[in-house]
Amino acid sequence: MLILGIESSCDETAASVSRGGREILSNVVLSQADMHARFGGVVPEIASRRHVEGICQVAQKALEDAGARLSDLGAIAVTYAPGLIGALLVGVNYAKGLAFSTGLALVPVHHIQGHIAANYIAFPELEPPFCCLVASGGHTLIADVRGYTDMKILGSTRDDAAGEAFDKAARVLGLSYPGGVQIDRLAQSGDPKAYKLPKARVDGAPWDFSFSGLKTAVINTVHSASQKGEAIDREGLAASFCAAVVRELVPSAVEAALSCGYGKLAVAGGVAANSFLRRALESECRKKGIKLYIPPVSLCGDNGAMIACQGYYAYLAGHRAKTDLNAYATLSIEEYKGDLL
Ligand code: KG4
Ligand code: ZN
Numbered sequence: 001m002l003i004l005g006i007e008s009s010c011d012e013t014a015a016s017v018s019r020g021g022r023e024i025l026s027n028v029v030l031s032q033a034d035m036h037a038r039f040g041g042v043v044p045e046i047a048s049r050r051h052v053e054g055i056c057q058v059a060q061k062a063l064e065d066a067g068a069r070l071s072d073l074g075a076i077a078v079t080y081a082p083g084l085i086g087a088l089l090v091g092v093n094y095a096k097g098l099a100f101s102t103g104l105a106l107v108p109v110h111h112i113q114g115h116i117a118a119n120y121i122a123f124p125e126l127e128p129p130f131c132c133l134v135a136s137g138g139h140t141l142i143a144d145v146r147g148y149t150d151m152k153i154l155g156s157t158r159d160d161a162a163g164e165a166f167d168k169a170a171r172v173l174g175l176s177y178p179g180g181v182q183i184d185r186l187a188q189s190g191d192p193k194a195y196k197l198p199k200a201r202v203d204g205a206p207w208d209f210s211f212s213g214l215k216t217a218v219i220n221t222v223h224s225a226s227q228k229g230e231a232i233d234r235e236g237l238a239a240s241f242c243a244a245v246v247r248e249l250v251p252s253a254v255e256a257a258l259s260c261g262y263g264k265l266a267v268a269g270g271v272a273a274n275s276f277l278r279r280a281l282e283s284e285c286r287k288k289g290i291k292l293y294i295p296p297v298s299l300c301g302d303n304g305a306m307i308a309c310q311g312y313y314a315y316l317a318g319h320r321a322k323t324d325l326n327a328y329a330t331l332s333i334e335e336y337k338g339d340l341l
Helices: 033-037 044-066 085-102 111-122 162-172 180-187 212-227 234-260 275-288 305-316
Strands: 002-007 012-019 023-031 073-081 105-110 130-135 140-147 150-156 264-268 291-293
Touching: 002 044, 002 085, 002 111, 002 305, 012 044, 012 305, 023 044, 023 305, 033 044, 044 085, 073 085, 073 111, 073 305, 085 105, 105 111, 105 305, 111 130, 111 140, 111 264, 111 305, 130 234, 140 234, 150 234, 162 180, 162 212, 162 234, 180 234, 180 275, 212 234, 234 264, 234 275, 264 275, 275 291
Parallel strands: 002 073, 073 105, 130 264, 264 291
Antiparallel strands: 002 012, 012 023, 130 140, 140 150
16 A cells, blocks of 8 residues: 655654655655755744645655555554644645545554654565664653554653753854754764763653753853853863763663663654764664664655654554544643544
């Protein structure tokens, strides 16, 4: 069965056609990052307007690239939560109109479950149950993926998401938005021990994270150096920051994976593209005998393919949205109830 997946939760207008939950026939991503860069972050109203302008062309291109017509499709999957509400509504309304006019099933997809599904594309043999570390611009959590649409949160951030911390740290270092990939690049030639940055601990919740202290420490380091007229070792600070994020994420993810007992740890979300995180997870999982799954960098950020693939499994589970489907800015992966929409 062919599925058209539509994604518009943040600043990427994306569409993809998949065959089932594992095979991608097309994957079109129209990024708005350049437009938001001069504001130092995503401006929600601009994001919505760009989605409205781009969505028809992006969906058409996804069909063309796949060599498919609307009549070849079996379902339309769309991200309906979580994300920027005005941005989500564009994709939801477009998908609804398409489903209404074609009579195709409309499948509601949770964005974070979509990120997790990027692993199904990269690793055809991977099936639930497994443990998954999700680190994106808006969310950071460890999930027990019990089934394709049945997930339990084992730990999550108490404040900022990892990606948010990357973007804020990048900004104070004078790097443009989105900053994560630029910090990654700058850090390659830096000394990870150049600056001492804090490690958070959440009492009674060993797998929870906190990034706000780390973010503040980077900001304070830069500000106090500039007040004293001292130069910042930018490469060193970027490398120390990457090392601190790794210290925050890797031990919790590996311990959670061990305690689940599945012997499998998957990783998902934009921050999964980080080269330091990837290397640290590879080495730690090898030591602990855990099989690690990390999608290629091209599938870590927001895309339509992950929505089409997750949509396939939600479709198999009988999840359908009616024409009154709404979008939701916040909704945890545990709250997703695609069968009740
Ligand atoms: O998953 P994603 O594309 O969008 C959300 O759902 O939020 O994640 C975007 C986040 C941004 O904060 C971006 O800076 C971060 O992922 N990111 C990275 C890297 N590439 C993207 N963070 C660290 N290292 C990278 N290489
Ligand atoms: Zn995302």
